[in-house]
Amino acid sequence: MSRPAAAPPVLTRSVVLRMGSWSFRAGRRTLVVSGALLVAAMGVGLLGLCLGGGSWTAPGEVLAALAGQGDSVVVVREWRLPRVVAGLVFGAALGLSGAVFQSLTRNPLGSPDVVGLDAGAYTGALVAITVLGGGAATLAGSSVVGGLLAAAAVYVLSLGSRLSGLRLIVVGIAVNAMLTALNSWIVLRADLDVAIAATGWSSGSLNGLDWDEIAVPIAVIAALALLPAALSPAMRQTALGDEQAVASGVRLNPLRLLLVLAGVGCTATVTAAAGPIMFIALAAPQIGRLLAGTAGVALAPAALVGAVLLSAADVVAQVLLAPVALPVGVVTTVIGGCYLITLLAGKARAGGRSAA
């Protein structure tokens, strides 16, 4: 395994918390960066609360409204807050999912949106709406199943003499194209009202989300996020190489299975609620890694960067062409595509080998 050409790991002093048999260990820089990112996420969230729908509300008034005072209580608490919370939580979930997959595939491009997971989850969701016609549970379930099937297909198809990073991606692109075509066909076949609803959702959008729609996804994401958090010491061992991990007592297969479930679950939940939002899962873990200066992909910075990215993208989507609210997925696609091109251009300049 060749190490990605990135900043060399910075030797940081670690902070260790111990509580009985539990211990929590983190680099000091990671803690500082995470704190800064948390503040940034809060700032972007507040900006989103001030900006909703192209009209500006003063921050003071927004804070008062959050506390239940003033004229803007309904607007801020019932209309804008769900959207802002969804942006933060979904962004964090996508960042986390990306971090999990990138550390599993050991490939900065091996993220769920690239390998067809989003498109598969969206296919599952569409099938649930148009064919099965069940409730929220059916929707979530079939999204997860769709995502898992797509991921399995990409994985099997890209197995070869050697699982090269770029081959995985190109197979992912192909599977993505097929699923997107299938999704268009399902939407076109569906009744007009379903089709109209699905079209806004097909590029990923936070428009018009309310508390009822996001309560369950947020709870599911919170539960799923505990898994990678609990497994992060084992993940850190695995990053050193499989042999070392096994030697230090990590059971690889159960670990991988649990991580895949958590990653797919996070992505599929977001997709079922907001549609396929691309590139957050791809970019957030790498940006987080650069900021925190860690050798491998760090979970907390990845999740926090994801939250900042998605909520910032949603603010941009709302103000860029106001009064038209763009689907946030369009903004993330443009930003993420630029990010990917820069990444590739940098690799080309380095003349080095591709992402391994």
Add this chain to the structure above:
Amino acid sequence: MRTDPSGRRTVPAARRRPVVLAAFVLLLLAALVASVCVGARAIAPADVWRALAGADGGGEAYLIVHDVRGPRTLLAVCVGAALGVAGTLVQTLTRNPLAEPGLLGVTSGAGFAINVGGLLGLAGGQVGQLALASLGAALTAVLVYTLGSAEPLRLVLTGVALSAVLSGISLGLRLTLPDVFDRYRFWSIGSLAGHEHAPLALPAATIVLALVGAVLVTRPLNALVLGDEAARSLGGNVVRTRVAVLVLVTVLAGAATAVAGPIAFLGLMVPHLARRPAGGSIPWLMAYTMVLGPVLLLASDVVARVLLPTGEVPVAVVTAFAGAPALIWAVRRRGRVAA
């Protein structure tokens, strides 16, 4: 089309190739018939014949054939040939079996240029649209090449990333301007429907001219395949050949995109199907491609009509579904890709 390795007498390639070409032409005829007969209202081939001969002037079959399916079929033939040949030219020039105008973002670039033109009020006439599409295609191609020419897979990834960016911006532009959105709603997915009444003369003439150019460039290109040194010693001008091929690709992809919207994967599939029977001969490869491109696009269009009889599935949806496996197959066949 493999010959039996078990010792059966194989026909020499030189004699086999015309037979294969004849078979492909028969396929094309079948696809043409299907394209005119199949649809929301099936028409028997005999009625089509009568309608074409003008026997039942003004009847329903006559109207459908003359006003809708006839033009649409011709459009599919032009666009299919253009995309297939563009794919073959790019793959031969770059020696990269994954190169394809759609995957390289060239079609997205053409679409983006048309959208921007629509925004600025430049894309009024067909000439303007063609020029814009070719310009957008050329700029995108140059950009993707400079970033990703290092290796085949990276080229694809760069193209896809750039496509994503351009389509995103295009969608944003379309959402802000309802009239632009309305005009490009069907066009933006890649469809042959709704273009029946657009004047076809100019794009068709452009495509035919570019196809003639592609035929003329096959011999120098054939020399170029042997390597730059060999091409020079055979008296070819390497740089001129390269530039000519790139210009042809952008004109073909641009014109096809201008009339039918972005249709990906067709230019990838066609050369892969034609390569084995052509056996390394670029002129034969080009001949097969010109026939197979229309066959595949016509077949996809017929499937698109069958899939959704009440309305229209854009043909690009069908080509993506059929072409993505071709991409996977091509990637897997490359086997030892530099990782």
